[in-house]
Amino acid sequence: MRHLAGTVFAVLLALPLGTGSARAMNEDAVPMVLEKAVDGFIRPGYHAFEEASGTMASAMGAFCATPDEATYGAAETAFDELVGAWSHIEIVRTGPVIDDHRFERILFYPDRKSIGLKQVQAAIIEEDETATDPDYLPEKSVAMQGLLALEFVLFGTQYETMFDAPESYRCRYGAAIAENIDDIAGALSQEWDAPDGVAAHWKKPGSDNPLFRTNDEALTALLGVLVHGMETVRDYRIEYFYRGEDGPNIPTRAIYWRSENTWPSILANLEGLQDLLNNSEMVDLLDEDVRSIVSSINFLFSSVEGVVGSMDPDIEVVLSDPDQRAKLDYLLINTKDLILRLNDRYGGAIGLGAGFSFSDGD
Incomplete structure (x- = not known):
């Protein structure tokens, strides 16, 4: 090699x-290409991400309720699949994913000064209950909400403490992260599926199109x-x-x-x-x-x-x-x-x- x-x-x-x-x-091919970009790649990609995020949220809930090797293994597998689904559509860094810091809330990377890691570690050490509330977590730092935060929960230092008892703080925090990601994934799918929304703007450039005039x-x-x-x-x-x-x-x-x-x-x-x-x-x-x-x-x-x-x-x-x-x-x-x-x-x-x-x- x-x-x-x-x-x-x-x-x-x-x-x-x-x-x-x-x-x-070939100018005649433009409408077809734009339509297939949306309906053949972007929308299916977000649907797959939403499906994987739902599986992840369910797997975390099951692991927290019954923390054993089987449920942990299922959570590991769900995480791998979620990373794969996100990474496939992550390349579309435009449209609804850049609204409301959604992209960074899913993936805060690179974390050059390990600020996000320190925030995640602090939440676990201090057992900040607000971080376990899926309704409140979105108000916190973007670094505490996404895939890398969930990765640390599942694979980081002292992850094995989640096996000590059901519904541990660390596991509940991970479950809240998974639900948060699932909520974002659902919103992205919904916006791309809206008949008069961003998908239509991509498919039909024109003078009255707010995204693309030509x-x-x-x-x-x-x-x-x-x-x-x-x-x-x-x-x-x-x-x-x-x-x-x-x-x-x-x-x-x-x-x-x-x-x-x-x-x-x-x-x-x-x-x-x-x-x-x-x-x-x-x-x-x-x-x-x-x-x-x-x-x-x-x-x-x-x-x-x-x-x-x-x-x-x-x-x-x-x-x-x-x-x-x-x-x-x-x-x-x-x-x-x-x-x-x-x-x-x-x-x-x-x-x-x-x-x-x-x-x-x-």
Whole structure:
């Protein structure tokens, strides 16, 4: 694996990138693509998240009532599935999820100064009963309400104390977090399902549309989901804890490291991005002679996903093993390549790439 990054990257460089030098967009395909983005990816993604959050809330309630290995195992499984469902739709960081700090209430990350962790630990130590009330918890810090707070409850230091007696404080706090996430998930599904709401605004750009006046504005937002999502995977899911051979490399910076969900969540991010690209049939926006751009993007997605799926779940092992670090180097190189292919090549081909940078917000 030591030479994986250089070898595979050399092969990928030989793939056609597309010209991106002139607009080559099939305007007739725009309405269908926008509709499929909403109905084929976004709405189903939030429905899956809502289903997983409901399962999580039920599992926490059962564990608190009967704290044994069986109910704890069910809660572990529910948490893994919830992380996967969220990570798949997490890439859509636009629309109702950014209202009322919903995104941060679901996932407060990165927590650069461990402020959120300290608040969660303090609530558990002090047994702050207000944090166990699902109606009051939303008024507290966003860091105390979401997935990472629930992860600490289930997997963090002294989690085993929840087995001592039914309805322990720590477990009830975890149950309140799960209910809070379920409430947010339900609200997101409801808003995306509303017939005259955000879904309709995405599907039908126009002069009276409060979100998108033109097709280009809507497509810019759609492509921005892909580009920003890839930037997040590279910059805040991998590079945030791994900065190359010279570091600093800090395993506890990796997302979901306590539950060993770092790589499953990153894989779900990547699969979500690829599903959005393909379920929306964004290839149909391109003229026939440049559709190989999407083929090369899909090839690269599959290669990156294969490496992510082979990573050791223990981040300390990943950082100490030369073969695992070679895979990390490969991921950094090729996620950067994906960003360029999506933004410059695909975006350029539909007239949104030349002189445009999603990173700069231009």
